[in-house]
Amino acid sequence: MASRPKTTALPDLPQGWTAVIASVDEALTELMEVGFVPGAHIRPTHGGVGGDPRVYEVEGTLVALRRAAARHVYVTLSDEGVD
Amino acid sequence: MSCAESIAGPVDASPPVFARHLATVALVGPPNSGKTTLFNRLTGLRQKVANYPGVTVERHLGRVKAAGAEAITLLDLPGVYSLTPRSEDARVAVDVLHARMPGTPRPDGVMLVLDATNLGRQLALAAQVVALGLPTLVILNMADALHSQGGHVDPLALARELGAPVVLASASKGAGLAAIFEFLTSPPNAPAAASLPVLQDVPACQAWARRVSRCGGYRRPLPSQWTRRLDGLCLHRIWGPVIFLLTVLVVFQSIFLVGQPLSDMLQQVLEKLGALAGSQLPGGALKSVLIDGAWNGTAAVLVFLPQIMFLFLVIGILEDSGYLARAAVIADRTMAKVGLNGKAFIPLLSAYACAVPAIMATRTIENKRDRLATILIAPFMTCSARLPVYTMIIAAFVPNRPIAGLLFGSRAAAMLGLYVLGFLVAVITARALKSSILKSADSHFILELPPYRWPTPVSLGLRVLDRAKVFAFRAGTVILLVSLALAILTRVPLHRGGLVGVQDGVVEAAGHVIEPVISPLGLDWRIGVGLVTSVAARETIIGTLGTLNGIDANSRGLELQQALRRELSPASAVALLILIALAMQCASTVAIVHRETNSWRWPALQFVYMGVVAYAAAYLGHFLAAHLLG
Numbered sequence: 200m201a202s203r204p205k206t207t208a209l210p211d212l213p214q215g216w217t218a219v220i221a222s223v224d225e226a227l228t229e230l231m232e233v234g235f236v237p238g239a240h241i242r243p244t245h246g247g248v249g250g251d252p253r254v255y256e257v258e259g260t261l262v263a264l265r266r267a268a269a270r271h272v273y274v275t276l277s278d279e280g281v282d
Numbered sequence: 283m284s285c286a287e288s289i290a291g292p293v294d295a296s297p298p299v300f301a302r303h304l305a306t307v308a309l310v311g312p313p314n315s316g317k318t319t320l321f322n323r324l325t326g327l328r329q330k331v332a333n334y335p336g337v338t339v340e341r342h343l344g345r346v347k348a349a350g351a352e353a354i355t356l357l358d359l360p361g362v363y364s365l366t367p368r369s370e371d372a373r374v375a376v377d378v379l380h381a382r383m384p385g386t387p388r389p390d391g392v393m394l395v396l397d398a399t400n401l402g403r404q405l406a407l408a409a410q411v412v413a414l415g416l417p418t419l420v421i422l423n424m425a426d427a428l429h430s431q432g433g434h435v436d437p438l439a440l441a442r443e444l445g446a447p448v449v450l451a452s453a454s455k456g457a458g459l460a461a462i463f464e465f466l467t468s469p470p471n472a473p474a475a476a477s478l479p480v481l482q483d484v485p486a487c488q489a490w491a492r493r494v495s496r497c498g499g500y501r502r503p504l505p506s507q508w509t510r511r512l513d514g515l516c517l518h519r520i521w522g523p524v525i526f527l528l529t530v531l532v533v534f535q536s537i538f539l540v541g542q543p544l545s546d547m548l549q550q551v552l553e554k555l556g557a558l559a560g561s562q563l564p565g566g567a568l569k570s571v572l573i574d575g576a577w578n579g580t581a582a583v584l585v586f587l588p589q590i591m592f593l594f595l596v597i598g599i600l601e602d603s604g605y606l607a608r609a610a611v612i613a614d615r616t617m618a619k620v621g622l623n624g625k626a627f628i629p630l631l632s633a634y635a636c637a638v639p640a641i642m643a644t645r646t647i648e649n650k651r652d653r654l655a656t657i658l659i660a661p662f663m664t665c666s667a668r669l670p671v672y673t674m675i676i677a678a679f680v681p682n683r684p685i686a687g688l689l690f691g692s693r694a695a696a697m698l699g700l701y702v703l704g705f706l707v708a709v710i711t712a713r714a715l716k717s718s719i720l721k722s723a724d725s726h727f728i729l730e731l732p733p734y735r736w737p738t739p740v741s742l743g744l745r746v747l748d749r750a751k752v753f754a755f756r757a758g759t760v761i762l763l764v765s766l767a768l769a770i771l772t773r774v775p776l777h778r779g780g781l782v783g784v785q786d787g788v789v790e791a792a793g794h795v796i797e798p799v800i801s802p803l804g805l806d807w808r809i810g811v812g813l814v815t816s817v818a819a820r821e822t823i824i825g826t827l828g829t830l831n832g833i834d835a836n837s838r839g840l841e842l843q844q845a846l847r848r849e850l851s852p853a854s855a856v857a858l859l860i861l862i863a864l865a866m867q868c869a870s871t872v873a874i875v876h877r878e879t880n881s882w883r884w885p886a887l888q889f890v891y892m893g894v895v896a897y898a899a900a901y902l903g904h905f906l907a908a909h910l911l912g
Contacts, residue, residue: 228484232363233730234403236488245517252614252624252727254517258402259502261513261731263611265618268726 209241209264209272210253216276217242220257224271233262235272285497286442286476304391304469306355308379310411311395312404313361314732316423320395320453321358322744324348324462329744339374340645341386351466357389365410366482369648379414391417391469393462398422398450399433399503399733405491408444410481417469418446419462425450426457427733433503440498446473454738509604509733516608526612529605530631533596541635542666544588552581575769578825579818580762587750589666590639593632594749595742597643600628602737607729614727620709621716623649623727626656630708633663637871638753641878651722655715657878658888661871662708662864664701667820671862672700674824678843679855700863707864707895753870764818764869803861803897803904804854813861820867853907857900864896 206221220239223230234257235241244261245254251266311317321329325344342358359378360371367373374383381388394411396404401422412418422428422435428450437448447470451458479490515521560573600606606628614624625647633640640660647653676696683692716722771788793811800810808827816823824842831845850858866872866889875885 227726228366228368229363229726229728231484231488232403232406233728236403236485238492245513245522246519251618252611252729254513254611254731256505259505260400260403261509263607263614263727263729263731265614265727268728 205276206273207276209255209269209274210250210266212241212243212274212276214243214246218274218276221273221275223273227268227271230264230268230272234258234260235262241272241274285439285493304354304417304466306357306387306389307391307393307466308357308359308389309393309395310359310365310375310379310407311361311423312363312397312407314730315361315395315397315404316453317361317395318342318358319738319741320393320421320423320451321356322741323453323456323459325356327744339371346463346466348463348466351463354466355387357386362407364407364484364487366484370650371648379416389416391419391466393419393421393465395421395423395453398425398428398435399431401435401498401500402495402502403488403491405494406484406487408494409475409478409487409490412444412446412473412475413478413481415472417465417471418444418473419465419470420444420446420448421451421458421462422448423451423453426452426455427506428503431503431506432501434499434501436499440494440500443476443494443497444473445475446470454735506733512734513608513731516605517611522608522612526609529600529609533593533600533631536592536596541589541592544592545585548588549581549585552584556581571766571769576762576766579765579768579822584754586636586638586666587754589635590753591746591750593635593639594746597628597632598742598745599737601646602735602741604732604734607731610729611731618727620712622655622712623647623652624729626652629656629660630663633660633665636665636667637661637663637868638874639749641871641874642749642752644878649722651716651720654879654884655712655720657875658715658884658891659708659711661866661868661888661892662704662711664704664863665868667868668700668862670821671823672697672859674843675846675855675859675862678846679850679852700859703860703899704863707899711891711895768815768818799897803857803900804851804908805858806849808849809854809858813867816862816867818867818869820862823862823867851908852911853904856907857904860900860903861896864892864899866892 207218212218218241220235220237220241222237223235227235239258242256243253244256252263253266253269254261254263255269256262309317309321321342321344324346326347328347329342329344339360344356344358345352346354346356357378359375362369362372362375365372365376365379367376377383378386379389379392392411392414394408396408408420420440422437422440428435435450437450441448447461447465449458449461449465451462477490479486481487516525556573556577559577560569563569563572597606600609610624610627612624613627617624617626626644628646629640629643631640632643637660640663641657644653644656644660647656676693680693680696685692685695790807790811792814793807796810796814797807800806800813805813808831812823812826815826827846828842831842846855872885872889875888876882879885
């Protein structure tokens with residue numbers, strides 16, 4: 200059952216959920232170069248104590264990000280939800 | 283958008299027009315693509331490392347070691363995600379590729395190394411490389427891992443899209459080398475891609491990369507089960523930090539348990555060599571200058587070589603295995619508190635062995651300001667050169683009393699106190715720097731975590747050798763010159779005729795000159811001379827004090843301790859310890875900071891800052907100790 204897409208900032212994406220990147224701040228090109236581009240699938244895999252920095256799996260690549268950078272990424276929860 | 287038609291024929295058929303030889307071939311690729319492993323595989327020991335002019339990026343040049351291709355020079359460019367000149371690394375790569383780098387020949391061919399297990403977004407770099415219009419070979423490295431993990435790619439279809447030949451290879455296993463040698467000896471024409479995106483438009487490039495990857499029949503391999511399982515542990519909320527601390531402990535301990543004995547062995551060899559050379563020289567001034575001065579001074583620094591090589595071996599294993607990136611993630615939260623980034627932690631850990639390799643290891647920190655801050659605080663960490671000095675002074679002044687039973691004595695506590703002192707000053711300095719001159723607004727911590735891999739011995743060996751060379755030649759030559767200068771100065775007589783010992787030389791005069799400065803600390807001209815000579819290297823203060831008191835410091839350490847007790851009050855011993863802990867008394871560090879920052883401004887600032895901090899702290903320490911110890 201497809202529900203209405205819900206867009207949220209990346210730090211708010213719960214652990215283990217899969218989402219699709221909706222937008223990335225244009226200024227953060229270095230983030231795009233490691234695969235954070237609109238349309239890419241993303242899933243938070245590990246968060247340390249306090250959840251900062253957090254490790255994300257983006258299209259098969261593991262990338263660690265501080266919350267400060269992750270705030271500039273918006274994601275749409277995909278229908279797959281929890282995996 | 284559709285894929286390129288197959289009637290264009292396999293690109294392999296685009297024949298070399300005539301057997302032109304390539305002269306210079308650049309290796310381009312993102313970090314972690316195995317580019318350097320391939321470079322090592324192709325060149326072996328036939329490589330040279332130098333800095334590009336005007337920047338701190340290293341230039342790796344090598345000759346191909348294969349029959350028929352010996353004349354070809356390979357250039358291992360810094361790992362870059364794109365040719366957009368944002369970082370210093372990328373700027374160097376772009377400048378080299380466009381023949382704008384003075385002293386570096388323009389490459390007439392490019393080998394683009396991509397990680398086959400992670401092709402998708404890396405293809406965006408292919409668009410920029412293909413657009414250069416140079417004969418290009420696209421190497422899909424780690425093809426063995428791609429296939430063993432259920433991935434797939436059609437090199438021919440990919441080659442049609444890119445308009446350049448594509449080979450599957452495994453640099454670590456040596457697969458696919460034949461096709462690489464063929465490219466080198468009979469290069470194809472410049473590539474003609476089916477279509478190219480607007481290169482400045484990052485999302486467009488990514489979209490293009492996705493299309494090319496789809497047309498190339500690319501299927502991403504399943505994530506490695508090993509990586510998944512190991513990350514479950516190494517990035518675990520509780521186990522992660524535990525493993526991290528254990529790793530740090532093992533690295534730290536092994537430097538002393540394995541590295542120290544090796545250094546001691548080398549010291550004996552160097553002493554024997556010095557004695558041997560000394561016996562061949564006629565006695566007198568020349569021998570005194572060359573052997574007792576220059577050789578002993580240089581040897582005092584060279585003995586750290588085994589420890590440094592061992593340290594780089596351990597760091598190399600951590601880095602190549604993929605753990606270092608995880609460690610940086612774990613350390614980041616703590617490092618962020620002092621305004622630094624997780625990647626600074628390995629250099630700072632290395633600095634406990636020696637600041638020189640630590641400063642060389644800061645290259646992994648991309649953010650320039652973070653890197654500078656790390657370089658500036660690294661010498662505050664208690665390096666192994668301080669240990670002999672600490673040991674001697676503590677043994678002379680601190681009675682050995684147990685504090686916590688058999689585990690911990692008063693001497694160990696004093697030693698620990700000095701470690702903590704250096705660490706605290708480093709932390710305070712880092713905070714001060716990061717909130718003032720090295721403030722960076724966008725210090726984003728973005729770190730790709732490569733899959734875990736077995737480090738290859740060849741790459742490890744070459745890296746250790748490479749770092750050892752840098753240390754021995756760069757630091758070694760400076761030390762040799764400084765030791766020689768000191769040796770001559772300490773032996774040049776000022777008033778009495780003839781060549782004499784330290785007591786009557788220019789350096790004694792220097793000792794008297796700085797005496798007014800250090801007398802508030804309760805230190806006399808003798809210690810002044812020791813401090814002046816130890817500007818080259820801290821541990822030389824022991825030898826100098828020995829010479830001044832007419833005692834051989836190596837064989838009769840106890841007598842030297844007694845002499846020290848006569849010369850120094852306990853409060854001034856505290857001041858001396860603080861000076862050794864905080865002042866920049868290491869010519870090798872100054873030399874390496876100059877090399878890594880490519881300026882004299884930073885090493886000068888660092889030298890003055892550390893000197894001022896050391897003096898102020900020593901003054902305070904002397905004052906407090908004089909009142910507390912009576």
